[in-house]
Amino acid sequence: MHNRHQLQITNRLTELEALQDALQQYCEQHAIDRDVAGELMLVAEELVVNIINYGYQDHSEHKIDIAFSCNARQLSICFSDDAKPFNPLSQHDPELGLPSEEAAIGGLGIPLIRRLSDAQHYEYKEGHNIFTVSKNFG
Amino acid sequence: MSLTIKIKAEQGASKRVSLNGRLDTITAPELEAELDTLVSEPVQLVVFDMTDLEYISSAGLRVIFKATKAMKAKGGKTGILKMQPQIKKVFDIVKALPDVPIFKNDDEMDDYLNHMQQQVLDDQ
Numbered sequence: 001m002h003n004r005h006q007l008q009i010t011n012r013l014t015e016l017e018a019l020q021d022a023l024q025q026y027c028e029q030h031a032i033d034r035d036v037a038g039e040l041m042l043v044a045e046e047l048v049v050n051i052i053n054y055g056y057q058d059h060s061e062h063k064i065d066i067a068f069s070c071n072a073r074q075l076s077i078c079f080s081d082d083a084k085p086f087n088p089l090s091q092h093d094p095e096l097g098l099p100s101e102e103a104a105i106g107g108l109g110i111p112l113i114r115r116l117s118d119a120q121h122y123e124y125k126e127g128h129n130i131f132t133v134s135k136n137f138g
Numbered sequence: 139m140s141l142t143i144k145i146k147a148e149q150g151a152s153k154r155v156s157l158n159g160r161l162d163t164i165t166a167p168e169l170e171a172e173l174d175t176l177v178s179e180p181v182q183l184v185v186f187d188m189t190d191l192e193y194i195s196s197a198g199l200r201v202i203f204k205a206t207k208a209m210k211a212k213g214g215k216t217g218i219l220k221m222q223p224q225i226k227k228v229f230d231i232v233k234a235l236p237d238v239p240i241f242k243n244d245d246e247m248d249d250y251l252n253h254m255q256q257q258v259l260d261d262q
Binding site (some may be wrong): 038039104108109111115 | 161162164192193195196197199200201204205206210211216224228231232233234235236237238
């Protein structure tokens with residue numbers, strides 16, 4: 001995978017903006033189709049918000065490393081964090097399609113990550129969760 | 139991109155909440171606060187006008203779900219006016235709110251509001 005771009009954010013939800021801006025710019029630089037870029041944004045948001053909201057037990061600042069890379073057919077985003085071991089896709093989807101009174105309010109990010117990306121890979125290595133997600137484009 | 143929220147009274151005890159921009163983890167709390175207030179008012183139908191909504195994430199869905207539940211709990215309803223294709227795709231993936239009416243245009247919404255008004259009159 002070529003054309004690598006890296007950034008680091010801290011585990012605060014306000015940092016999502018930095019990720020959005022960087023990904024937006026990266027997609028523009030590589031002429032990624034707007035709809036594909038939008039779906040990648042959504043997958044990235046769901047993944048990083050999961051890390052920030054559920055990954056840490058303490059109230060300290062942690063760093064999350066994010067790397068973008070792409071070739072002619074595919075764009076990949078890799079998230080690396082030192083939160084507790086956690087694979088977001090190991091969770092079951094909440095029950096979907098329920099009427100509003102019964103509908104699950106949480107966990108909706110998981111089906112979105114699954115359906116809006118083409119490949120996902122998780123490993124826990126040297127004290128880090130490493131989650132890579134890829135999306136193909138025409 | 140951020141979120142602009144406009145709330146406008148419609149016929150009957152209805153309100154149109156127009157969402158312009160992105161409804162994501164950062165902008166969702168602002169909408170949540172507005173909706174918490176709105177739902178506590180004497181409103182029967184809250185229609186989310188998504189004509190100019192470009193992006194929605196699970197944080198945004200959560201706020202819409204929450205408002206829908208709250209409206210239902212007080213005997214009211216929510217509706218959605220116009221979803222852009224990428225927004226509809228997100229709703230379809232999570233099979234969101236099958237019981238919430240989606241209006242393709244203002245005429246459909248007005249028909250629904252008229253029908254609601256008529257039902258209120260008929261019940262009186």
